[in-house]
Amino acid sequence: MRVALIGGTGFVGSYLVDALVSAGHEPWLLVRAGGEARVRQPEHCRTVRGDLTRPADLRQLLSNADAAIYNAGILREFPKRGITFEAIQYRGAVDTIDAAVSLGLDRFLLMSAIGARPDGTPYQSTKYRAEEHLRASGLEHAIIRPSVVFGDPRGLDEFASRLYQEMVRPPLPAVAFHGGLLPGRRPVRLSPVHVTDVADTFVRLLDGPTPSSRTVEIGGPEVLTWKDIVERIAAATGRRKLVLPMPLGVMRAAAALLDRIPAFPVTRDQLDMLAEGNTADPGTLRELLGREPVAFDGSALDYLARPQAA
Secondary structure, three states: OEEEEEOOOOHHHHHHHHHHHHOOOEEEEEEOOOOHHHOOOHHHOEEEEOOOOOHHHHHHHHOOOOEEEEOOOOOOOEHHHOEOHHHHHHHHHHHHHHHHHHHOOOEEEEEOOOOOOOOOOHHHHHHHHHHHHHHOOOOOEEEEEEOOEEOOOOOOOOHHHHHHHHHHOOOOOEEEEEOOOOOOOOEOEEOOEEHHHHHHHHHHHHHOOOOOOEEEEEOOOOOEEHHHHHHHHHHHOOOOOOEEEEEHHHHHHHHHHHOOOOOOOOOHHHHHHHHHOEOOOHHHHHHHHOOOOOOOOOOOOHHHHOHHHO
């Protein structure tokens, strides 16, 4: 099957390419000028030069495809560079969905996120609005909402690598976020899911029976607190780390002053989403994959101990 992939040169996108090729599909990637070197397995892919903000480029890509995956997304906006949630996560998705409808594609898969809803942060609400447009399109589709995704970043941005660099590697105590005013109150809980499991989920839904408006939330085999996650990253890199509790409100107060500075690690919206938690029933992923998902442990985190992570 020829599969148009929007967002195929980033972290998750590179694993989607691997999974599609392994399953016998031919990925067609939308690639910006100068981005050809970031294409994974170029000998097995076709590329169309263009930009997701230009509907004509999206239509050209989809005209060669049988199905489409929209995987484009950002964690932080840079409006002066035209990088916004509205443009990337909503408008680009809408234009791609509309092109798929007019061209009669067989199937459409959309990367969304746990917590997507109309009254959430701009990140969450643009994801939700894209979901709603797809649901109303009449396309056979599936919407995939993963928890935080981890795995070998291959030189790109990734959840565990960032935590290692910002919390575990520095010679200072790390912090464990919680939602209450007192230590130990409402700890942040996440279901880290391995990037290969996310990519395999897309392929299973692409190849399986018609998904018919299916929305799935996927997470790894364990629900972990922020403290658990920091301690496992430290253990995987051979470090011992003191972890001190910190109310999210304290960090949010700092973000209110500094989150417009690109170097500041988190925004207020990111902290608000963190406070909500980001978990999924592990049974959903087990059922989809037909096997045990990859755990967030030393074996799966061994990439953090490699020289490029130090």
